[in-house]
Amino acid sequence: MSLIDTLQADADSIATLRRDIHAHPELCFQEVRTADLIARQLSDWGIPIHRGFGKTGVVGIIQNGNSQRSIGLRADMDALPMTEHNRFAHASKHPGKMHACGHDGHVAMLLGAARHLAQHRDFDGTVYLIFQPAEEGGGGAREMIKDGLFDKFPMDAVFGMHNWPGFEAGQFAVCDGPAMASSNEFKVTIKGKGAHAALPHLGLDPVPVACQMVQAFQTIITRNKKPIDTAVISVTMIHTGEATNVIPDTCVVEGTVRTFTLDVLDMIEQRMKDIAEHTAAAFGCAAAFEFHRNYPPTVNHAREAQFLRSVMRELVGEANTLEFEPAMTAEDFSYFLLEKPGAYFVIGNGDGSHRISGHGMGPCTLHNPNYDFNDALITPGAALWVRLAEKWLA
Known part of the structure; x- marks a missing residue:
């Protein structure tokens, strides 16, 4: 696995942000505190931001060089209306609300990538960092589009990543064509x-x-x-x-x-x-x-999926670059793919053995009250975002 030294050095501080977000979950279109945290971090790193897309959405912009090429990287940031059973220090402080799908980790991986891209800018073009609200039933992607996301930020392609329990930590998987079903x-x-x-x-x-x-x-x-x-x-x-x-x-x-x-x-x-x-x-x-x-099918574009697959192979090797078996779950990233070329892919979250003492006794699967994102994914996930952006804009 060929990761990036600066990302590994930043992993602990990014994990601290992730656990802060996990402890303060917010439901769809209510992600005010989360959006404030994201906006503050991006601004501290010198990244211009735009707010208000899809009510609470945040878009960061990192530019370098003279190329007109651009790429969008998306992380969802809302939690689920369910009660957490974990008892560790960063467990939800809001009864009936929980980050049980790993959106806290998705935000963390993209923040880690944002910091590196802003510091090094080893690309020619524009990277749009899309922090999206309301994936869990609210159609936040649709609402960001309605608010002019792609009109104001005319990116050439857009990509989305989700953690996936069951795959080994740090493995990646993508498929051509349908990845998620309509809901x-x-x-x-x-x-x-x-x-x-x-x-x-x-x-x-x-x-x-x-x-x-x-x-x-x-x-x-x-x-x-x-x-x-x-x-x-x-x-x-x-x-x-x-x-x-x-x-x-x-x-x-x-x-x-x-x-x-x-x-x-x-x-x-x-x-x-x-x-x-x-x-x-x-x-x-x-x-x-x-x-x-509700949500249309999430259908990957073949060219972008193949490009992404080549980046995965270079980053983690052939053995850790897998074919994703399409799932009958749904994803509002589908709305982005109806408007722009791109692909939706997953990163393995492991089998749950990463959970510290105080976690619930149940399985570490998505939408389960015992779930917790695996912080070991922050570095490889951020590295994938970095390499994807750099190679797309090479």
Whole structure:
């Protein structure tokens, strides 16, 4: 592994910043303290900043030479609405809020890279440091774009990195094409007619309608979708009834749909609507179908992914440069990739053995109350950002 001496020397101070952010988690569009910390550090290092993109977003600019070429490096900075089980000194000080996805570490890696790039400027062009709010459901990337991110900062390409438990610490992985799925929610309200449970013939029971509907939705996956296309329909909530001897008036069915392409998503939405409405009608009921599209698929651009792969190999070697298996989780970095060429990739977070005494007993996986970012990633993660920027702007 060929890392950078100055980054290793700065690792402890950057880790201190990371733990400070971890101890003070902020939810989407509320990242005021985090944004202040980022802005203060960048300013102290002589990096011009712009604030207010996506409400709390921060953009730093590092320029050198005369080239018009530019690159964007993105780190998300929001936390999750969940209670931390860890008990170490930097555990969350705000009950019900936790950095359980490592965004504190993402900020730290990009800050480490920013400091080195500002000090050495071994490139010709412009590096845009994008500290993005509200990845966890708020669509912060979309909001930064709406606020003119790419109009004011017309970067040639943009890249995003996420830590990934399970891979060895410091390994990197990227793929061509889809990396993350689209995220979508559905809600079906089945309207029947309430009655005494002992006199079911006097009512229209929405519960068996819901049962038929849940089973029928899976036929979309097995019979309407091409077998080689990837998609998931998961019914995760069914709400109905108030008493054991009452047939309810309504039953609500909710869940999520994930796909790697918009064509498959279009098909699934239409088929779900048809099945919901016609299944309800077959039982004499009615169905109100709602479908909400959250994040689009995160689809890497092949040229940029291959360029990134070559930087990884040079930094950590062939054995530590892996192919990322696309995941059905979602990422709002997808909005950036709809506007600009680029790629989304991961850095291994290890198996959890890095956690110090006082951590929870559960697994160190994303969105788990026992999670903690591995500070050993700060140096290789920052080094990857540095080398990517330098080589892109070479």
